[in-house]
Amino acid sequence: MEAAPVEAAPAMPKGKKRIGIMTSGGDAPGMNGAVRAVVRTTIAMGCESYGIYEGYEGLVQGGDMIKQMFWEDVRGWLSEGGTLIGTARCMSFMQRPGRLQAAKNMITRGIDALIICGGDGSLTGADKFRNEWPSLVAELVERKELTAEQ
16 A cells, blocks of 8 residues: 655745754753754744754654744753753664655655754764665655655
């Protein structure tokens, strides 16, 4: 049985984007400040900001793990340690089916770009995701989980 395409988020006005921000790997000083800066800069530029909770795990799980963030959501974050949007190891993202689900979640939420705050392993995962992106999208369309327009 083929999966029905998932309805996509409405298109943004020309020149406006939806930007996802996530933290990955071990907690480190400055992660909350980085998330706050991305959220507020995104909003100041007239775009929408989305926090991806629990790192790559949240990207794969989707649903409530991806939430729109507003200016006031990051108030007081500079003085907080760790990462308030969380981070988690994600074995499923290391396999193609996990990255396929992560791509589907980004597309259905209308997220145009992803900013990852993390170290070497986090950025290695991001690079692999970027390299595979065209084939992930093609596979989702071929399986009829997404439409070509999405």
